[in-house]
Structure formats: structure tokens, C-alpha cells
Amino acid sequence: MLRVLQIVRLSSRCSSSFVSRMRFLNGLKQNDDVCSAALQNAHMFLFHRLSPLLQRNHQGTFRTAELRTSDVQSLLENLGSDRTLLQEAVLIGCTEQNQAQFCLDIGGLDQMAAEELCGGTFVDLRKSFFLLSGAEAPLVAKAQALLRWHQTSGFCSATGQPTHRNRAGSQRTCSSSGIIYYPKMSPVVIVLVSDGEHCLLGRQATFPRGLYSALAGFCDMGETLEETLSREVAEEVGLEVQSFSFSSSQHWPFPQSSFMMACHASVSPAHAQLCVDHSELEDARWFSQQEVLSALQTPPHRGGGAPPHPLAPPKTRRRSSTHHRVDPEHQILNRLRRVH
Ligand SMILES: NC(=O)C1=CN([C@@H]2O[C@H](COP(=O)(O)OP(=O)(O)OC[C@H]3O[C@@H](n4cnc5c(N)ncnc54)[C@H](O)[C@@H]3O)[C@@H](O)[C@H]2O)C=CC1
Ligand SMILES: [Mg+2]
Missing domain, CATH: 3.90.79.10 (Nucleoside Triphosphate Pyrophosphohydrolase)
Known part of the structure; x- marks a missing residue:
């Protein structure tokens, strides 16, 4: 708890909001407890088999669905999944107000039921690029890339043993050798x-x-x-x-x-x-x-x-x-x- 307060204080003391946000994010990557606390009240970008959830507004334009952690918890319950799936959420950024942003792939759950409950559609990433504007497309691309990396990096290429992620999802560590893997480009x-x-x-x-x-x-x-x-x-x-x-x-x-x-x-x-x-x-x-x-x-x-x-x-x-x-x-x- 002390560390959580230190990171919050460190980021709020900075004069530049950009520096404050970068320090806040770095703190979330480095400390699992701080990151778990941020996940409790975060913005969540949902994916189904790597396709982002988009919603159409009154003007007919598309946005990413604005969900909070509590919305996703209710959704998971309604879809018959337990809340532990939330632990697979991956940190992707934070808002101007230092609110953490995570993404989560619910590919194991019923797509149509999820779309109905959220009032949106899971759209292929290439199509999403044409539908989204502003800062949303790069954020969705980053989220999908990180989710894909986690889905394909479950085992250590040196030992063949399972790897385990940190809370933010910014790295994975081999359970046997301790080798650390970072997302690759x-x-x-x-x-x-x-x-x-x-x-x-x-x-x-x-x-x-x-x-x-x-x-x-x-x-x-x-x-x-x-x-x-x-x-x-x-x-x-x-x-x-x-x-x-x-x-x-x-x-x-x-x-x-x-x-x-x-x-x-x-x-x-x-x-x-x-x-x-x-x-x-x-x-x-x-x-x-x-x-x-x-x-x-x-x-x-x-x-x-x-x-x-x-x-x-x-x-x-x-x-x-x-x-x-x-x-x-x-x-x-x-x-x-x-x-x-
Ligand atoms: N004008 C274009 O070609 C555009 C390309 N891109 C992106 O740039 C990337 C590279 O362009 P290309 O002309 O395809 O590359 P390229 O001219 O290097 O040819 C691709 C070939 O390079 C080899 N290769 C070497 N390192 C590789 C690696 N790390 N991953 C995959 N293949 C590798 C493979 O044999 C592959 O078939 C594309 O995958 C695409 O996503 C994006 C926009 C436009
Ligand atoms: Mg080429």
C-alpha cells in the first residue's frame, strides 16, 4: 500500500501532465500490487478472438466501447464466466486523468451474447482501422498486438516450460529458467x-x-x-x-x-x-x-x-x-x- 501511495504521489508532484502519466504507467508495469489496484477502476477495451468491440453512435460513426472494470465484471458473470478472467487483462495506457486503460480478450465466451449485452460488435482489426478515428486506432492496434503476443508466448523457447506474466502484462518470465521475455516487434x-x-x-x-x-x-x-x-x-x-x-x-x-x-x-x-x-x-x-x-x-x-x-x-x-x-x-x- 505504501508503494501505491508513493507512485501516486510521485506522479501527482510532476509539473507536466505528460511526465506524470509516463511515471504513473511505468509504476504500474513495475509493481504488481499497484497495477492490481489500478485494474479495480480502469477503462477496459474488450476483444473477441483479437477483434475489438466497437459501438456505433447516433451520428453513425464508430467508437471503441467505453467499459469500466465493474461493467466487465458484470458482463463476465452474465456470460457464465468467473471473475478470474479479468486477471488476463493487459495494461495499454492511461487517460489524461491517470486512469489506467486495459484490454481483455474474451474469445472463450459467447460472441453474440457478449455483443448483445454490450450493445456493440466485434470488428476485424483491419476493418476497425477504417472505422475508427483519432487516437483510438493506434490504441486498439497496440492492444491487439499485446493480446496476440500473450496468446502466443505461453512457453519458453529455451526450456519449453510455461511462462508467467506480470500483472501489467508488460513481460513474461520462464517458470523454470527465469528468462524474461518482452513483447516483440x-x-x-x-x-x-x-x-x-x-x-x-x-x-x-x-x-x-x-x-x-x-x-x-x-x-x-x-x-x-x-x-x-x-x-x-x-x-x-x-x-x-x-x-x-x-x-x-x-x-x-x-x-x-x-x-x-x-x-x-x-x-x-x-x-x-x-x-x-x-x-x-x-x-x-x-x-x-x-x-x-x-x-x-x-x-x-x-x-x-x-x-x-x-x-x-x-x-x-x-x-x-x-x-x-x-x-x-x-x-x-x-x-x-x-x-x-
Ligand atoms: N508497401 C508495403 O509493402 C507495405 C508494407 N507494410 C508492412 O511492412 C512489412 C514488410 O514489407 P514487405 O515488403 O512484406 O517486406 P520484405 O520486402 O522484407 O519481404 C517480406 C519477406 O521478407 C522475409 N522476412 C525477413 N524478415 C522477416 C520478418 N521479421 N517477418 C516476416 N518476414 C520476414 C520473408 O521471407 C518475407 O516473405 C509487411 O509485413 C507489411 O505489414 C506496410 C505498409 C505498406
Ligand atoms: Mg518489400
Whole structure:
């Protein structure tokens, strides 16, 4: 109890609300008792088999369902589950008022009954990205990534013995060897290559018809960001990058957790002849600024024989008093707008 009070006092003494929230969250990750206390009166994001629960409001827009711990306790009772399932909740953040936010997957319970009781629908994460706005999409993505990590990290890869999580769900420890595991992300570079006049976009065969996007690739072990970027551009389209600059970064939950680092890169117009590796990309082309701008203003065309459209994933803006983030692909395409 003393430790709980210390952490609450430490975070309330800070002049900056951002610093206060970060210290509060860090305290919850480090101390199981403090975290258990916060869970008693928390905001809860519900998932069913990794699909978030969304509610439609009067204006027809979608929000994540606003549930409190007590609502979830009643829901679990109504669905015939005991309250111990609540112990599987994972910490994902806190509100401006230092109210802890947790997520919980109730995939073992009746989906339709849960939807009826909550007045919402469990929606596939990709679809949710198109339906949610503001800070909700990144929070839901983070929650799903953490839930997925817990669901697939039940055993130690060194000993084969069960792992056990801490109260916040920020780590798991092997019951036999004591090895500690932390949630994992794969670093990825996504790059908009330009020759000064045009930008280079490519598409994989699995993309929806007509959609093009910036090039992307996973970092190999030991590589720097610039080494990955240069290698991926060389491998996929046969070009040598002359210079690059970092633009922004984003967590990307599909298909597993990636840490996307978005960059701009330039190539010499004299050496801009593409040599596409068709085992990786179905096509890659140079697009004018006007083509990209028109494509951003019109919804993707799915019919045959249509002009190609650059892929513009849904915006996932996150605002706070001190931070403003925009997803990397929009940021690099938005820069085209300014150049134009
Ligand atoms: N334009 C794009 O391609 C976009 C890609 N992304 C994300 O970036 C990620 C990387 O882009 P790709 O072009 O697919 O990468 P990529 O060009 O590196 O090719 C993927 C291949 O790399 C290998 N690979 C190496 N390390 C891997 C790891 N840690 N996880 C999975 N595969 C690994 C696998 O053989 C895989 O088939 C994608 O999974 C996607 O989620 C997001 C937006 C756009
Ligand atoms: Mg690639």
C-alpha cells in the first residue's frame, strides 16, 4: 500500500501532465500490487478472438466501447464466466486523468451474447482501422498486438516450460529458467523514393487490384536503418539510393507487430531505370505528383483496366498536449502535397 501511495504521489508532484502519466504507467508495469489496484477502476477495451468491440453512435460513426472494470465484471458473470478472467487483462495506457486503460480478450465466451449485452460488435482489426478515428486506432492496434503476443508466448523457447506474466502484462518470465521475455516487434523500413520529379510506388500481387504503395522491407539482423533502406530499394527495384532522410515512425499490427520507420530517399534521374524483382513485386512505377494527388483524392478503383492508385492507408492520428503523430505513409504522401 505504501508503494501505491508513493507512485501516486510521485506522479501527482510532476509539473507536466505528460511526465506524470509516463511515471504513473511505468509504476504500474513495475509493481504488481499497484497495477492490481489500478485494474479495480480502469477503462477496459474488450476483444473477441483479437477483434475489438466497437459501438456505433447516433451520428453513425464508430467508437471503441467505453467499459469500466465493474461493467466487465458484470458482463463476465452474465456470460457464465468467473471473475478470474479479468486477471488476463493487459495494461495499454492511461487517460489524461491517470486512469489506467486495459484490454481483455474474451474469445472463450459467447460472441453474440457478449455483443448483445454490450450493445456493440466485434470488428476485424483491419476493418476497425477504417472505422475508427483519432487516437483510438493506434490504441486498439497496440492492444491487439499485446493480446496476440500473450496468446502466443505461453512457453519458453529455451526450456519449453510455461511462462508467467506480470500483472501489467508488460513481460513474461520462464517458470523454470527465469528468462524474461518482452513483447516483440520487427523493425521495417518504408521508403518513398523520388527522382526529384516523380515518386516510386510498387505493388505486391496480394494487394487489392490497382493499389500501389511506398516500398517496404524488414531489417536484417545487424543492419542500420540506411543499410536496410539501400538494400531493399536495390533488391526490389534495382536502384541505388543517393541520399535519404527520416520522416516518421509507427507501430503496424499487420500481420504481426512491426515497427515501421518511414523515410524519403532520392536517386539520380540519370540512374532511375527500374529493374523490378518480380518475385517480390508484381509491378513498380514512377508516378507524377499530380497522379499521386488525384489518387489520394479519389477512393481506390477496383475495376479492371483502371489507372493505378497509390495505396493510402487510413489515417491514424494521435494527438496529445505535447505530441502529434501521423502514420508514416500519409506523412510522406502529405509532403508531396506541400511540394506541389
Ligand atoms: N508497401 C508495403 O509493402 C507495405 C508494407 N507494410 C508492412 O511492412 C512489412 C514488410 O514489407 P514487405 O515488403 O512484406 O517486406 P520484405 O520486402 O522484407 O519481404 C517480406 C519477406 O521478407 C522475409 N522476412 C525477413 N524478415 C522477416 C520478418 N521479421 N517477418 C516476416 N518476414 C520476414 C520473408 O521471407 C518475407 O516473405 C509487411 O509485413 C507489411 O505489414 C506496410 C505498409 C505498406
Ligand atoms: Mg518489400
